[in-house]
Amino acid sequence: MATTSHRAAPEHTHPEDVSVQTALAALADPVRLSLVRELASSTEWSRSCGSFDVPVRKAALSHHFAVLRSAGLVEQRDEGPRRVNRLRRAEFDARFPGLLELVLRDDPAV
Numbered sequence: 001m002a003t004t005s006h007r008a009a010p011e012h013t014h015p016e017d018v019s020v021q022t023a024l025a026a027l028a029d030p031v032r033l034s035l036v037r038e039l040a041s042s043t044e045w046s047r048s049c050g051s052f053d054v055p056v057r058k059a060a061l062s063h064h065f066a067v068l069r070s071a072g073l074v075e076q077r078d079e080g081p082r083r084v085n086r087l088r089r090a091e092f093d094a095r096f097p098g099l100l101e102l103v104l105r106d107d108p109a110v
Contacts, residue, residue: 007078010065015072015088015095023096026071027103031056032064036073039087040104048082 015023026032031054038052049061056064065085068074072095075086092100 009078010069010076010083012075013070013072015091018070018072018095020096022071023073023092023099026067026073027099029064029067031060032068033103035064035068036087036100037104039074039085040089040100042087044086045077045079045084047085049076049085050082 027036034054035052039047049065050058052061054061054064065074065076069076073088073092075088076083078084089100
């Protein structure tokens with residue numbers, strides 16, 4: 001017997017379809033930047049949405065992930081009751097070479 005999820009599968013935008021303005025706007029928010037940095041240092045598909053230590057409620061966190069998906073930065077999939085994430089680093093780097101490297105630096109002033 002197959003089970004269905006109570007929520008719709010997330011929609012993803014491929015980085016090829018993202019403007020630089022959209023990418024920069026997604027990365028400009030401190031919460032989203034924190035999510036991207038944590039994903040960059042995590043194994044792919046190992047982080048569920050609830051595993052991030054960010055100062056926002058669940059609804060706001062869902063919004064932040066939607067913005068990151070729309071910017072082509074994050075891919076999500078459902079695994080049972082959990083929604084897990086991966087940073088689309090290779091695809092994003094192909095579209096915007098060097099941008100994530102700059103954003104993920106420890107010293108952003110460099």
